[in-house]
Amino acid sequence: MYRFLLTPRWWGINVFVLLAIPFCIFMGSWQLSRFEDRVQAHRDATEQVTTDRHKAARPLRELLPVNKATSGRQATVTGRYGRQLLVPDRQLDGKQGFYVLTLLRTDGGKALPVVRGWLPGSADTAKAPAAPTGEVTVTGALQASETPGDNGVSAQGGLPAGQTAAISSASLVNLVPYDVYDAWVTLDKADAGMTAVPATAPADSGLDLKAFQNLGYTGEWFVFAGFVVFMWFRLLRREVEFARDAEMGLVAEEEGVAV
Known part of the structure; x- marks a missing residue:
């Protein structure tokens, strides 16, 4: 029943899946590391502002x-x-x-x-x-x-x-x-009854739009990986169902299943 996995078409599908899943996981992990780096940079910059006040x-x-x-x-x-x-x-x-x-x-x-x-x-x-x-x-x-x-x-x-x-x-x-x-x-000390304005962390060192874009891209790449797995199982299931129907004589074996 599973002999179709050895056909050229399924060889191509399997190779694509075996390459696509690691690539998606790698890209998702890389985007996640970028987000984590920005979170750490935000923490470091915030701590640095406090430390600099005492220098x-x-x-x-x-x-x-x-x-x-x-x-x-x-x-x-x-x-x-x-x-x-x-x-x-x-x-x-x-x-x-x-x-x-x-x-x-x-x-x-x-x-x-x-x-x-x-x-x-x-x-x-x-x-x-x-x-x-x-x-x-x-x-x-x-x-x-x-x-x-x-x-x-x-x-x-x-x-x-x-x-x-x-x-x-x-x-x-x-x-x-x-x-x-x-x-x-x-x-550091405001003049004439005003309130002092605290220093802020430098630009590009916080949880800005770029950081959350990295987090969003992380989710997208992992979703892509899951989608590839889902489609592979869906195609496999359809092919198995077709092979079973062909064995029972319900369809002609030459018709195949469109991908």
């Missing part, structure tokens, strides 16, 4: 450009506060509010965006305390420029004067008349 601050110039190794590190820089902007629609501890962002003019002429703190409610210039005057030295966690549309950063345009949706050198350079560092810092 000695280093001059800003030693930590630039910002990368995964320097993001979250304590940076110190001296300058004079200049233009102040508000960053609306920022949440902290589940509450809606806004950041108070002030540009710190350094001796080199460039300005460093400094988040001096967070305030609840809608963005209002009257609520934001004025920045200290004279030369100041600030210390805070170094962060990379934000990308509008990523990680909850608004890509909204048409904001009122004095507001910016993203803390990004590309956005800020259009709002101030001087060069801006491609980085920013959030103060």
